[in-house]
Amino acid sequence: MSQFTINLLFVGASFALYFGIAIWARAGSTKEFYVAGGGVHPVMNGMATAADWMSAASFISMAGLIAAGGYANSTFLMGWTGGYVLLAMLLAPYLRKFGKFTVPDFIGDRFYSRTARLVAVACLIIASVTYVIGQMTGAGVAFSRFLEVDNNTGLMIAAVVVFFYAVLGGMKGITYTQVAQYCVLIVAYTIPAVFISLQLTDTFIPAIGLFSEHTQSGMPLLQKLDEVVRELGFRDYTADVDNKLNMVLFTLSLMIGTAGLPHVIIRFFTVPKVADARWSAGWALVFIALLYLTAPAVASMARLNLMTTIYPEGPTANAINYDERPDWIQTWEQTGLIKYEDKNGDGRIQFYNDTPAFAEEATARGWAGNELKVNGDILVLANPEIANLPGWVIGLIAAGGLAAALSTAAGLLLAISSAVSHDLIKGSINPDITEKGELLAARVSMFFAIVIATYLGMNPPGFAAQVVALAFGIAAASIFPALMMGIFSKRVNSKGAVLGMLAGLCSTLVYIFTYLGWFFIPGTNQLANTPDNWLFGVSPLSFGAIGAVINFAVAFIVSSMTEEVPQDVQDLVESVRYPKGAGGAVDH
């Protein structure tokens, strides 16, 4: 059987499963459409949250980022998990007790203001739409690599699949497909990692293998890796970073952003009780950690594997001949994600860090520049091929990558469509809409959200990586502080909340645009995006945490100078703090 047939079989089988679930879990009411009826078991919800959260970025890109950056990129590991601690203690249980359907619902009621609700809807839509573009492009890449269709056809297939189960099933359909998608993606991620860990360290748990002995050299794996990359002019893999302030702020921005992303928060509206929301956050983190504890092992082992493939005799000996390169390099060269150029004409692949500091040694060895470019995104996808694993593992990876992209896309699309149908249409434009009418509005807005996301996925605005950072920055600087103050302070009033959100949002946007270009149009940035230009060494991607501080400060100062919060709203704050009398998620 050809590899193509195997891939088709795995992807086809997983899609058939999602379709089956969609037909079984149709939504019949708005409550089922928005919060899956409010009866999802906490462990089940944890699994769905994990799939909802772990996107194409976590599955495909993160290990590559860590492999390239080493210790410095541990920020992604800590940042994308630490947010769940904030979510579990500061937001999820109280928002579950509040018992409505959407995040702007809470902001509108708590700050007794339609303006606050609309600002929240705007923040939610900007954050979610930017995020969903990345998922659609990720799905397109996976399709084109494994199913040999072109990018746009791949995207159309992805859109039809998501349309089918998200529009039909709403949150109910999405929840149960996400559970299935989690199982597919975690198996796909773990199996190659286990085999590679066994090959390199004789340890079958990758997270332990990372700190074990490298069997071939008898040295600890990380020491071996440090030594190999150092010989080739790269920074030590485990080297400490100098700009600790930026590392702290970047991690903090990712954490606060994670806790403030609406599509993750609404997952906690689906469990029956406040106590379940607390447990569910723990289970979500367990399921996420299964991938996040494995990812750093995949990163360092793949990096070492790559180095030893290029330098089979060690980094001080000759590199391999281009003609003798392994099959997987040839496969990935066809996609353009690996590029080779024989600069010194010796037919070998010299792969090293082309910096002035290493120039002398490079010249001494007769090298005329780095000859190999490897896109970090291929590490996870090529892992089974690098480790010579059988064809079915490659098929599994294809299904896993698609599961990661589709599950996150569906969650985001639900957050967008509920903000439109529930907060805009029912909340502002037509409050008298019937249950049936609202359900139809939810499905129609979901349809349009998918069309827009697919269009943007086909014509990516050319700044995919920056946009994801923008989504986190907005969530961190606008949504998270507003929600937290709404629960933990009775003093913050509507003026304070609205001005705080706007101040956080605008300061973050201005800082990002100053370095990355206004609305990301190249050439419109005032300052070059280099560490020397950053204010106090804070990168634009780390600014979300500062935006959040600005939001808090403005909200408290404005509130202290303006009117007290009305008594009935203070009573609302009281009621979300105590679990007693929660009941199910209810409509107005």
Place this chain on the structure above:
Amino acid sequence: MSDHTQNQENYWKANVRLIFGCLIVWALVSYGFGILLRPMLAGIEVGGTDLGFWFAQQGSIISFIVLVFFYAWRMNALDKQFGLEE
């Protein structure tokens, strides 16, 4: 203030204290051991590197899981103790 609201007040204070304690550990394992205090932990070797590296790539995540479950367990007990459970 009536007994009822006094009880709720105490429950909320206990919750905030618990959150505060958990967040101190949260910050210590990630921003502390994983980032800022790494040079101080450089002497403690773990599998070819130092303890700070382990915390940044493994330890902090494991600690987060323990923290969230600890918080859920303590809070669910507090709900019952104060008679505020669902």
